Amino acid sequence: MLKKWNFSTAEFGSIRKIVQVIFLITVILIGYRFYTFTVQLEAGIIPDIDRPPGIEGFLPISALISLKYYFQTGIINDVHPSGLLIFLFISAISILIKKSFCSYVCPIGFLSEILTKIHLKIFKKGLRVNMFIDYPLRLIKYCLLVFFVYTIFFKMNGFAIKQFLYSSYNIIADIKMLMFFTDISMTAAIIIISLIILSVFIRNFWCRYLCPYGAFLGFLSFFSLFKIRRDEEACVSCKKCDEVCPSSINVSKSKNIISDECFACGKCIDACPSKGTLSLSLPGKKFRLKPVIVCIIVVFIFSGGSFLARYTGNWQNNISKKDYMNYMIENGLVNIP
Ligand code: SF4
Ligand code: SF4
Known part of the structure; x- marks a missing residue:
């Protein structure tokens, strides 16, 4: 007989898988809709469907620029408003429950986990990168972050920020990003395949280092x-x-895991034989989060936030389909004679 599913006793692993699959399906549906929208524009047809605003979640640099614009003006820009809001939802999740976005929502994080499974099939107990190589490599992603933050917050003035946000480059940045993958160059394909292969040999290569x-x-x-x-x-x-621990954290030696690499995946909690020893909790081990509560918080921030944004008119942008067509023509992206 099938064992009855019990949410209150479910482990982090099983609950996380459900949430990851739900978000992956959502991303695929958004991607498919956006693909259809773009293909019609490319063919010189005004799309018969609306552009899905969720696609702006894939424009983090534009979102960072929008954030500075918001700080300067108090206005949520109407080019990629949902991009900024998704960025804020993700930030809120991280301030609340570590990098749970990476282990519950992010499709790249999901792919990384699948590649880690392949790694563990090959290397059984898994390989650990020597700490003298690991630490400098981990700095790469911080260098990239500092570069973007420095350029946006210290080098771009108010005029440059506004000019970028309302430029045709930014308006169709999502379309160009899609075309990067649908019309991929040999160099880009080699880089992506190399990253996938590297991730099989070095766990979480992209997430951990880049x-x-x-x-x-x-x-x-x-x-x-x-x-x-x-x-x-x-x-x-x-x-x-x-x-x-997928992040190679020495959990057994720490009282509180403060590491920036902790995804709050709960694998350590699931694996611990002494139940109750490890918890995802507030200081003093107060208010221990059950896996189902983590999942509810993550889903609530995303769905509640996007609902509120829709309700207040800050989700869909103000660019008409005709304007999109004009920007596509201006950038030479329409395949009509
Ligand atoms: S410390 Fe625990 S929750 Fe954090 S990444 Fe490692 S296994 Fe996951
Ligand atoms: S008892 Fe739990 S917390 Fe302690 S070392 Fe074992 S798995 Fe880690």
Whole structure:
């Protein structure tokens, strides 16, 4: 007989998989709709469907520029408004529950996990990168982050920010991004395939070493209210938590995990034989989050936030389909004689 699913006792792993699949399906649906929208524009046809605003979640640099514009003017720009809001939702999640965005929502994080499974099939206990190589490599993503933050917040003045936000380059940045993949160059394809192969040999290669978004969330996660906390007295020092941690964190030696690499995936909690020793909780191990609550918080911030944004008119941008067509023609992206 099938075992009855019990949400209250479900482990982080099973709940996380459900949420990851839900978000992956959402991203695929958004991507497919946006692809159809773009193909029609490319063919010189005014699209018969609306552009899905969720696609702006893939424009983090534009979102960072929008954030500065918002700080300067108090206005949510109407070119990629949902891009800024998605950026804020993700930041809020990180301030609350570490880098849970990466382990619950991000499709690249999901892909990384699948590649890690392949890694573990090949290398059984998994390979760890020597710390003298690991630490300098981890700095790369922070260097990229500093570059973007410095350029946007210290080098671009108000005029440059506004000029960029309302430029045709930014308006159709999502379309160009899609075309980057649909009409991929040989160099880009080689780089992407190399990253995938590297991720099979080095766990979480992209997320751990190269993703500036992850670096930003890692920085925010230092301030996270909920963290993995260990009850030293209850711990039996079996080190099972260390073995399963995808970020190679020495959980068994820390009281509170403050690492910027912690995804709040809960694998350490699931693996711990001494139940209750590890928890995702507030200081003093208060208010221990159950996996289902983490999932509700993450889903609520995204769906509640986007609903509120729709309700207040800050979700869909103000660019008409005809304007999109004009920008496409201006940029030579329409395939009509
Ligand atoms: S410390 Fe625990 S929750 Fe954090 S990444 Fe490692 S296994 Fe996941
Ligand atoms: S798995 Fe649990 S009992 Fe074992 S070392 Fe980690 S915290 Fe301690």
